[in-house]
Structure formats: structure tokens, C-alpha cells
Amino acid sequence: MRKPIGVIDSGVGGLTVVSELMRQLPKEEIIYIGDTARCPYGPRTEEEVRTFTWEMIDYLLSADIKLLVIGCNTATAVVLEEAKEKLSIPVIGVIHPGAIAALKTTKNKEVGVIGTEGTISSGAYHRELTSINDKVKVVSLACPTLVPLVESGEFSGDDAKEIISDALSPILDYDIDSLILGCTHYPLIAPLIQDVTGEKVAVICSGDETAREVSALLYYKEILYTGENQPKHIFYTTGSKKLFQKVAESWLGCHLFEVRETDLNLVTTNRQIR
Template sequence: MDKPIGVIDSGLGGLTVAKEIMRQLPKEEIVYIGDSARCPYGPRDPEDVRRFTWEMINRLLKEQMKMLVIACNTAAAVVLEEVKRELAIPVIGVVHPGAISALKVTKRDHVAVIGTAGTISSGAYEKALKAINSEVKVDSLACPPFVPLVERGVFSGDEAVRTVDQALTPLDEKGFDTLILGCTHYPLLREVIRERVGPDIELISSGDETAREVSSLLYHKNLLYVDDRQPQHHFYTTGDAKRFKRLADQWMEIDVGHVETIQLGE
């Protein structure tokens, strides 16, 4: 079907999911909104997160999307089930795919989750993990400094190393063997996090499993685009378009093309 897949996030983080969808489904068109002007969502009141998320969704409905991916863990934790009920198109979050990925690789049934304050306080990952395996042990930790760091384009270097080191200290000696990067911004800090936790810890990003779920759902609903083409992706931000494009080009490792600044809400 010649309609785009909508992807929404509080800012840059959802690009980690969009990149994987584009890799696994190279014929599909992506329409992306990153709400960088109001990022981060993690510390915000859930009702604000709900309102902001619906504003992005309503904007994307104008694009005639065939599927929606809520690539913001905080937003998914707050509003995913409501959106699924309200929309007539398939809707996917990133929490369940991330939980599935973690349970596939943990050897000791001991998983740690890092995320925003909103995601961690919601208990979304622990609920998703235990719904699949009630025996799994889960350690959860909010890492509020990570999203602002990524939104500034600081993915490596001394500041990133110091910030990650301090934030992850409470997880020292916990004994987990798998760490879920429970915010789509966090994979942009993957190498710094890897250095901090060591090579024996499996790092889980939800992008890969989410893209597989997107592919499977589109196939079963007969919504895949089947003809040959070079899709024209569209990227929108509520923040500075030039800055968003520079960081998106860097992370996606492609020229994402024109990025447009839009306004949401009043």
C-alpha cells in the first residue's frame, strides 16, 4: 500500500527506530515527527505527555499514514493502549518489542532497564517483561541526564563518559546480564554505555525488534509496499530544523533531505 509509516518521538531518539525500519523495509516511506521543542517528555506530567502525543498523531493523520509507531518510550507507556483503541490503523510501541528482545538473550533471567523518569515510574518494562516471564528479575533506573545530552548532539567524549558513569553507578554490582536501553535516545550513547557496563552485558535497543514487528504486521494486513521505488521520507521537528538535520544526518548516516519545522498545539 502506497501510504507512509508514521513515527513519532519526543525528539531525536525515534530516529534509532526509523533507521532500523528503513534498513529492514527499504521500500517503505517514513514520515517522522520529533517534538524537540518540548523534549524531554520523561519528567513531564502524564497528561502533558498524552496531549503532546495526540498533537503529533493528529498532525500525522493528515499524511494518510497506514501505521503508527510510537517510538517514545515515555509516550508509549502513557498512551499506547488508548491510541490503539482510537485509531483504525495498526499502532506499535517500543516497550513490548524491547522486552521480547531482552528475554531472548538473558541467560540468568536478570534484566536491568534504564529510561526516563516517566518510563521507569510507569513500570511499563517490568510489567511487559513479567507478563512474558514471571520469574525474571528486573532492576530499573531512571537516567534523566541522557536525553538532554543526546538532544544537544553529545554522543561521545568526556562529558558523555562522565554523565553515563555517574548515572549508571546505582546499577553497579546488581548482577544483571542484560540491559535494556529503555529510551530511544539512549542507543545514540550506546558505545559510551557499552564501555561503562563492560563487554559481558547484553545491550538491548528496541529498534530492531520493533522494525520486525512493523514488517510482520504490515505483511499480515497486506499493507506492505511491493513495487520498486526510492521512497521519499519526510522529517518534521518542532525545534530547529537545521540542527535536527545535522544530527539526523550524522546518526542515520545518510542525507535525510529537507527537514521542516512545524508547530503543534496552540
């Protein structure tokens, strides 16, 4: 089926999921919205997160997407079940795939989770992990300084490593052997996180497992695209197009996409986005 996959995120973080989708499903088209103007979602109220997330979902539905990926952990924690219930298309979040990846990796059954305030306070990862394996010990830590670091586009060098080291310090007192990056922004700084944690801790990104879940669902629903047309990827940002383009090109390592600015408030009067 030649319809696009929709991906939403609070900013540039969901590009880490897009990267895996493009690698594992190179024929599929992707339409992405990063709400960079209102990022981060972590400190916001549930009602704000719900409102903003549904604005992005409604915007993408006008593009006739065949599947939705909620690439933001905070939005996944707040809206995933509601979206599954209300939408007629398949909906995937990033929390379950991240939990699965960690449980495959951990040897001592002590798993750390870092994320935004909203994701950590929701307890979503703890519930997901322990519902699958009630023997696992989960240590969670909110790291509010990390999303602004990634969104700034300046996330390399000694200053960035110092910010990351300060943020992770409390969780490294525990005997975790796996650390879930419970925010899709964090894989953009995964090498620096790995430097801080050391090799004894496996750093877990949900993008790879999320893309696998998307692939399996597309196949099961018989909506996988198998034609020969080249995909056209469109990325929308509610903030700076220039900054978004810089991060996207750096992370994806290609130019096979178009970046556009959007005002989600126009969705009610301008439903056609393609």
C-alpha cells in the same frame, strides 16, 4: 500499499527506530515528528505527555499514514493502549519489542532497564517483562541526564562518558546480564553505555525488534509496499532544524530525507502536511 509509516518521538531518539525501519523496509516511506521543542517527556505529567502525543498523532493522520510507531518509551507507556483503541490503523510501541529482545538475550534472567522518570515510574517494562516470564528479575533506573545529553548533539568524548558513568552507577551494583535502553534516545550513545557496563552486560536496543514487528504487521495486514517507486522520507521537528539535521545525518549516515520545522499548534487550521 503506498502510504507512509508514521513515527513519533519526543525528540531525535526515534531516529534509532527509523534507522532500522529504513534498513529492514527500504521501500517504505516514513514521516517522522520529533517534538524537540518540548523534549524531554520523562519529567512531564501524564496529562502533558498524553496531550503532546495526541497532537503529533493528529498531525500525522492528515498525511494518511498506514501504521503508527510510537517511538518514545514515555509516550508508549501513557498512550499506546488508548491509541490502539481509538485509531483505525495499526499502532506499535517500543516497550514490548524491547522486552522481547531482552528475554531472548538474558542468560541469568536478571534484566536491567534504564529510561526516563516517566517510563520507569510507569512500571511498563517490569509489567511487560514479567507478564511474559514471571521468573525474570527486573532492576529499573531512571537516568534523567541522558536525554538532554543526546538532544545537545554533543554526545561523544570524556565528558559524555562521565555523565553516562554517573547515571548508570547504581544499576551496575546488580548482577544483570542484559540492559534495556528504555528510551529511544539512548541507542545514540550505546557505544559509550557499553563501555561503562562492560562486555558482560548485553546492551539491548528496541529498534531492531520494533522494525521486525512493523514488517510482520505490514505483511499480515497486506499493506506492505512492493512497488518500484523510491521512498521520500520527511522528518518534522518542533525545535531547531539545524540541530535535528545534524543528528539525523550523523545517525542515519545518509541524506535521503527532508527535514522541516513545524508548529503542532497549527494542526487544527492546517491539516495538510504533505
